């Protein structure tokens with residue numbers, strides 16, 4: 320069994336590649352839910368949905384979120400009634416948020432809902448939310464405190480980040496299956512996701528970080544930072560705001576207590592020595608994933624590093 324921790328669009332790219340290199344039944348994907356929020360009264364779980372749509376072959380690869388060829392008629396009409404339209408919920412995508420919101424109101428836990436949606440869309444891999452409890456990523460800026468989606472989508476990550484915290488994390492419990500999957504995995508992969516707001520919330524759920532430290536399986540990460548800049552999104556601003564150096568070395572330091580290996584870009588070879596001084600192995604290889612072939616190649620490289628074939 321291969322356990323993958325992911326969040327965001329960078330994570331979905333590697334998950335896509337892995338899904339084409341490993342039997343679906345062997346894949347257990349643990350997903351960030353810190354980005355979740357309520358929009359038009361509906362519970363939206365962007366990272367869970369991006370992974371589900373990607374594995375169902377429905378994802379919009381160019382945008383990195385939502386369903387390909389979706390329309391936005393309902394959003395336009397919501398706008399006519401005074402609703403906010405900065406978060407682009409597509410018509411087909413809305414059906415999932417309506418279903419999830421209904422099931423939550425019927426007291427079905429998020430993990431159970433995710434399982435139903437997975438089955439309905441014919442996805443074979445296991446997709447687990449990090450927790451059934453609400454954990455909310457909050458971004459503290461000069462203008463005050465924002466939800467992740469307000470910071471990221473509404474305000475185009477323009478604000479200076481003073482602090483990031485995960486409201487509700489201390490009281491949260493890992494979703495059923497999460498700790499067992501990490502304990503019994505043959506290998507664990509951390510996707511090239513934002514270490515602060517995509518992987519950070521997963522690690523903040525009590526017990527998950529400890530399970531990663533204790534697992535006997537090798538744990539590898541793929542760096543989301545190349546030559547001091549993020550492959551996409553605001554990872555540089557969030558890492559700097561959280562006090563981490565913006566580099567593959569900074570990523571390695573964020574995970575050093577449980578990581579065995581990190582894949583870094585050839586441009587970052589100069590960091591190898593400092594990374595290895597942390598007690599982990601640095602593997603330099605091309606890690607940008609622009610095409611489907613790139614995603615498959617990075618997947619194969621990280622699997623080979625873990626001797627997971």
Ligand code: FO1
Nearest residue numbers: 326327354365368384385405406407408472
């Ligand atoms: N990202 C955007 O940049 N703009 C959007 O309007 C937007 C809408 C959206 C709708 C559903 C969904 O599942 C994801 C959506 N995303 C959008 C992506 C999302 O904000 C981010 O990818 C993640 O939260 C980052 O992890």
